[in-house]
Amino acid sequence: MQLDYNPDDIDVKISELLVATSDAADPELPAAVREVLNLIRTKLSMDVAFVSEITDGRRIFKAVDSATGFTPQLEAGMSGPVEESWCQRVVEGRLPEVMRDAAPYVTAGQAPDPGFPIGTHLSTPVRLADGSVYGTLCCFSRGVKEKTDIDLLRRTANLLAGRLAPGATHA
Numbered sequence: 001m002q003l004d005y006n007p008d009d010i011d012v013k014i015s016e017l018l019v020a021t022s023d024a025a026d027p028e029l030p031a032a033v034r035e036v037l038n039l040i041r042t043k044l045s046m047d048v049a050f051v052s053e054i055t056d057g058r059r060i061f062k063a064v065d066s067a068t069g070f071t072p073q074l075e076a077g078m079s080g081p082v083e084e085s086w087c088q089r090v091v092e093g094r095l096p097e098v099m100r101d102a103a104p105y106v107t108a109g110q111a112p113d114p115g116f117p118i119g120t121h122l123s124t125p126v127r128l129a130d131g132s133v134y135g136t137l138c139c140f141s142r143g144v145k146e147k148t149d150i151d152l153l154r155r156t157a158n159l160l161a162g163r164l165a166p167g168a169t170h171a
Helices: 010-018 033-043 086-092 103-107 150-163
Strands: 048-055 058-066 079-081 121-127 133-140
Touching: 010 033, 033 048, 033 058, 033 133, 033 150, 048 086, 058 133, 086 121, 086 133, 121 150, 133 150
Parallel strands: none
Antiparallel strands: 048 058, 048 133, 058 079, 121 133
8 A cells, every 4th residue: 555645735734844843742822823824814815824822801813924025024922801702603514614795794894894894714723632621723815715625724723733731720
């Protein structure tokens, strides 16, 4: 039996960056996460990819990768009330993981207006081994994208969760 192994495959690259770089769980995000976000954002033709942490009533951007020239500038460390975030709504099931066109959700009041247009939005929870939610892995574009790959985000979120310290207290 021959294994179908392509070292250029995005899943292989993400695994190598998140799993092969260390044997132990880290209390914080691995340094390679920004590179992983860039791979995801580029592969999916999105404008922004990020990992957020949900803790103490806040949604905090832990790592962000944006297309050159994207404004407003989103940066690691920025935060806001969790109840005003799309992330919390996805975790709770009030918004779907895949929104090919997010504008109707904003217009209907189901998603807060971010102050700039969002076309396609993908988001999935990052669940720790104990079942608690660390935060979310998300990406979005200003334009509407026909092709999306939420499974790529889910696989990456699972790998990322395995790198975070077990027993962390989160939402």
